[in-house]
Amino acid sequence: MKKLVYILIALFLITGCQTSTTLEVSKRTGETEYKAFRTVSDAKQVKRALRIVESAKWEQMKAEMTRPADYQFSFPHPEAKAVLYECWVEGDSVLLTHADNMYATLSAQEAKKLLAILIEET
Incomplete structure (x- = not known):
């Protein structure tokens, strides 16, 4: 039951992002420092990235x-x-985490698509 609650919370948080029109990306610049890297404002790319994240097979684990x-x-x-x-x-793979100890590994194809959106030089 507890696992179901975490999954529902995660889905609520992810779905709440559906009306977002931007994607903010930061890149690691030091051991624990991050710097704003790029803002993706192309609606198609934002939706594509959101679809990839939503369709990932999330597991609850630390x-x-x-x-x-x-x-x-x-x-x-x-x-x-x-x-x-x-x-x-x-x-060729991408590992994702987010709050509440949620973890996902993307397939090579999905990883390539997400990385193209996240790190594409503008």
Whole structure:
């Protein structure tokens, strides 16, 4: 039952971001420092990134990572607190985490699509 509650909360937080029109991306610049990297404002790219995150197979578990995330991103929403996602790039795969110990690994295809949106140079 507790797991179901966490999943419902996560879905509520993720779904609450659907009206967001931007994607804010920060890049790790030091051991624990992050700097604003880019803002994605193209509606198609924002929706595509949101779909990738929503369709990920999220599991509740405490992910013990050996280093800080490579990127952090969020879908700011004027009426709700933005969920901060952390992203680790490991070869062809991407690992994601967010609040409440939620963890997901993206397929190589989805990882490539998300990274193209997150780190594309403008």
